[in-house]
Amino acid sequence: MDEQAQSNNKLTLKLLVAVLAMFGFGFALVPLYDVMCDTLGINGKTNSEASIQPQGMVPDTSRVIRVEFMAHLNQGIPWEFKPEEQYLDVHPGQVIQTAFVAKNNSPTAIIGQAVPSVSPGLGASYFNKIECFCFNHQPLESLATAEMPLIFYIEPDIPDTIHTLTLSYTLYDITNKVPQSVEVARVEPSGNLIQQGAKP
Structure with missing residues (x-):
């Protein structure tokens, strides 16, 4: 036992x-x-800080890569959010400037934060952002509209098997997660942007 x-x-x-x-x-x-x-480089994450274009980098004009832009809103954020262009055909090593546009349809100010991803994931490490609205919070007053710039380049040594990259942003409402004193865009009743001011 x-x-x-x-x-x-x-x-x-x-x-x-x-x-x-x-x-x-x-x-x-x-x-x-x-x-x-x-x-x-298979998770689709892109750089979270500004990249610096290497000196002497020469665009590879023998190749063209299509960069598609997509915009998504996280559930519950009352904004409009879209790219200015649906896609761009670019040469690796070429510096490209474009923008996304956001409008706050809420009766109150909202602070947004965009989170990017690139697919296919193997291409993410070759996609470099020199300037991106995703690096900072995006505060907007009620009915304000903002053009949010994006400057990027694709590294010339991106694999030959990659012909298309999709850059996607998801916008989140982080109003309750940041300090109350932030810069917000203000608009006239007509919708024209008139100044930057502190959120009350």
């Missing part, structure tokens, strides 16, 4: 250790996966 009890205790202990090991491995997979994706 004692031997049976000892055997059961050992089995229970082994099972407990196995369960704990599985939980630990599961938690470890998350950072390992992030590191692997960042290293291989």
Whole structure:
């Protein structure tokens, strides 16, 4: 009887250790996966800080890559949000300037934050933003409209297998997550932008 009890205790202990090991491995997979994706460039993330165009970089005019632009609103944010152009055909190494347009249809000021992604994910590490509205919060007063600039280039050594990149932004309402004193765009009743001021 004692031997049976000892055997059961050992089995229970082994099972407990196995369960704990599985939980630990599961938690470890998350950072390992992030590191692997960042290293291989397969997660669609783009640079979160401004890039500097390398000196002497020459556009590769023998290649053309189509960059498609998409805009999405997170559920609940009462804005209009769209790219000025649906797509652009660009040469790798060429510096391109375009913009997205946002309008706050809410009766109150809202602070937005755009989160970008690039697909296919393998192309994300070759897509570099020199200037992007996603680097900063985007506060807008009620009925204000803002043109939000984007300047980027694609590295010339992007793989030949990539012919199209899709740059997608999702806009989130972060009004309740930032300090109350921020710069907001103000408009006249006609909708014309007249000044920048502090949010009351």
